[in-house]
Amino acid sequence: MTVFDVVLTDASLAVNGGARAVSEALPPMYPGGMRIGAEEEAAVLDVLRSKRLFRYYGPGEAPSKVEELEAAVAEKFGVAHVLAVSSGSIALASSLAALGVGPGDEVIVPAYTWIASAAAVLFVGGVPVIAEVDESLTLDVADVANRITDRTKVILTVHMRGGASDMDGLLELARRHDLRILEDTAQACGASFHGRRLGTIGDIGIFSLQFNKILTSGEGGLVTTNSRSLYERALMFHDVAGSLRASLKETGTFVGTTGRMSELQGAVAGAQLEKLDDILADARRNHAALRAQVAEIATAAGVTWRHQWDPAGDAGIALIGFLPDSARTGQVVTALQSEGVPATRLFNPAITDYHVAYHWDPMIQGRSWSSRTPWDAAPDITRLDPSSCPRTNELLERAIHIDVSPDYTPAQIAQIGHGVNKVLAALLG
Numbered sequence: 040m041t042v043f044d045v046v047l048t049d050a051s052l053a054v055n056g057g058a059r060a061v062s063e064a065l066p067p068m069y070p071g072g073m074r075i076g077a078e079e080e081a082a083v084l085d086v087l088r089s090k091r092l093f094r095y096y097g098p099g100e101a102p103s104k105v106e107e108l109e110a111a112v113a114e115k116f117g118v119a120h121v122l123a124v125s126s127g128s129i130a131l132a133s134s135l136a137a138l139g140v141g142p143g144d145e146v147i148v149p150a151y152t153w154i155a156s157a158a159a160v161l162f163v164g165g166v167p168v169i170a171e172v173d174e175s176l177t178l179d180v181a182d183v184a185n186r187i188t189d190r191t192k193v194i195l196t197v198h199m200r201g202g203a204s205d206m207d208g209l210l211e212l213a214r215r216h217d218l219r220i221l222e223d224t225a226q227a228c229g230a231s232f233h234g235r236r237l238g239t240i241g242d243i244g245i246f247s248l249q250f251n252k253i254l255t256s257g258e259g260g261l262v263t264t265n266s267r268s269l270y271e272r273a274l275m276f277h278d279v280a281g282s283l284r285a286s287l288k289e290t291g292t293f294v295g296t297t298g299r300m301s302e303l304q305g306a307v308a309g310a311q312l313e314k315l316d317d318i319l320a321d322a323r324r325n326h327a328a329l330r331a332q333v334a335e336i337a338t339a340a341g342v343t344w345r346h347q348w349d350p351a352g353d354a355g356i357a358l359i360g361f362l363p364d365s366a367r368t369g370q371v372v373t374a375l376q377s378e379g380v381p382a383t384r385l386f387n388p389a390i391t392d393y394h395v396a397y398h399w400d401p402m403i404q405g406r407s408w409s410s411r412t413p414w415d416a417a418p419d420i421t422r423l424d425p426s427s428c429p430r431t432n433e434l435l436e437r438a439i440h441i442d443v444s445p446d447y448t449p450a451q452i453a454q455i456g457h458g459v460n461k462v463l464a465a466l467l468g
């Protein structure tokens with residue numbers, strides 16, 4: 040008999056009528072959003088009072104908040120060029136356009152990411168090809184190697200839930216096959232890989248400032264790169280008049296769309312950036328405390344932790360463990376939720392969730408907004424095929440994700456840890 044043959048019947052569990060482990064309401068998981076305060080207020084009022092709401096001009100002499108944000112990110116992250124845009128999705132499309140992705144090109148994306156990563160490839164006319172993730176819940180480098188064809192142009196790696204991809208492995212693979220790397224850092228703002236900020240290691244990186252992310256301006260995004268020509272191409276894509284603003288004419292001008300950041304967003308994002316160090320320090324401290332509290336019982340119950348390519352660089356916003364098999368994962372998550380633990384299961388085939396390629400129905404059916412689609416130009420690939428990534432589904436199906444807010448108090452962490460320990464101990468019988 041394995042531990043998973045034990046049914047969770049322990050009467051002390053909240054799911055069976057026992058006392059809940061977490062007695063108070065926990066702070067919502069909006070790390071930057073929950074810290075909006077006087078600084079954001081003052082910055083927004085500056086913009087309104089100056090009447091300059093547009094980054095490129097306005098009445099009076101007020102400096103552009105968006106430009107100031109770009110300079111501050113460049114300085115803080117140690118990257119040469121930063122372009123602020125209206126969303127993470129536009130940041131992705133602008134970066135893919137900067138890298139020259141278009142009809143007939145394949146871009147490798149992980150089978151576990153927010154759907155926007157793959158949708159951006161279609162938006163610029165390319166075709167997303169999914170690859171497996173490993174125990175880090177980021178691209179499995181060996182599997183990526185198997186998906187490379189002579190049409191592959193870019194590896195779009197996603198630093199999911201605050202944790203880095205294997206950037207050493209990906210850079211080496213990309214070098215061997217002459218591919219470019221786009222780092223989707225929407226969920227890992229400020230995290231790093233062996234001392235270098237995520238989003239600044241590959242050819243180009245993107246961030247989202249949507250409300251769920253580590254820093255927020257409600258909506259918003261950033262493009263980061265050390266290449267002047269990639270920066271200029273992203274600039275031209277994100278601003279339909281950008282070809283008039285680009286200074287390096289030798290990169291060739293083209294016309295894109297309009298996804299500029301407003302000064303109001305820039306004001307909020309600039310104030311948020313100053314809070315990044317505190318947010319990360321608090322999340323990392325809470326992550327370490329929670330993991331230490333549950334480590335012993337988790338190990339006894341056969342839980343293994345998500346692999347971290349750089350534990351010290353992880354943003355700390357999520358504690359993710361794998362149960363030994365998926366059969367009881369749903370039951371365990373229900374029991375955790377009854378205790379008040381902010382736990383979710385990362386994949387359930389029965390519940391549509393656009394974080395897993397298995398559920399990307401429009402792409403699986405090869406549909407886009409027109410009867411002619413990007414797949415027409417990629418004849419070897421007729422549609423996105425989720426059955427090609429069984430390992431990702433298998434891993435995610437037994438993965439339990441616990442939110443780690445930077446705003447938890449020590450008492451709240453103690454209660455969450457107690458809830459986890461109660462449920463895992465009950466599993467042990």
Ligand SMILES: *Cc1c(COP(=O)(O)O)cnc(C)c1O
Binds near residue numbers: 126
């Ligand atoms: C949120 C997110 C995006 C898209 O960002 P938006 O600002 O919502 O467009 C892209 N990739 C990942 C991994 C995300 O989590």
